[in-house]
Amino acid sequence: MALQACHECGAQISSEAKTCPQCVAPKNKTNTASVTIGGIFTIGIIWFYFGGGLENQAGKDMGKIRVQVARDMVDQYNIAKASGTPIDICVHAGTVSASFLRAKDDYNYALWKRTEARDCDAAGMPNQ
CATH class of the missing domain: 2.20.28 (Rubrerythrin, domain 2)
Incomplete structure (x- = not known):
């Protein structure tokens, strides 16, 4: 005892x-400190799932994915530019500009829209 x-x-x-x-x-x-820590932890979990923490993290992850997709589209454009037809190059320039639009990257979107216009004109498909 x-x-x-x-x-x-x-x-x-x-x-x-x-x-x-x-x-x-x-x-x-019960140990008061462990109950307090457990309560704080529980409140934190509830806030993360219902207070926007999970949505904010998902938004950041989606932003990173969209940027990576845009980079991948640039790589595909470069492959088409090296060995594709003028129409392939035009189409890929359009997908690159669309991917930067989706990634909300205004600067690169504007650059690629000009590239798309130039490549599509060279393919005999002027933008309207």
């Missing part, structure tokens, strides 16, 4: 006692 300090008055009581014989406080079976 070990002795413990009462959580109310600090008196030494038996680990088997249900209440403190000095102040009659019930024995504290």
Whole structure:
């Protein structure tokens, strides 16, 4: 039988006692710090899922994916430019500009729209 300090008055009581014989406080079976940390953790999880944390993370991830797709489209354009027909080059320039539009990259979108116009004119397909 070990002795413990009462959580109310600090008196030494038996680990088997249900209440403190000095102040009659019930024995504290849970650690207050662990309950507090658990509560904070639970609130954090609830906020993350219902307060927008998950949506914000998904938005950031989608932004990264869209940028990567645009880079991949540039790589495909370069392949078409090296070995494709003028129409292939025109079409790929259009997909690159569309991918930058989707990625919300206004600067590169404008650059690629000019490239698309130039390549489509060279293919005999002027933009309207």
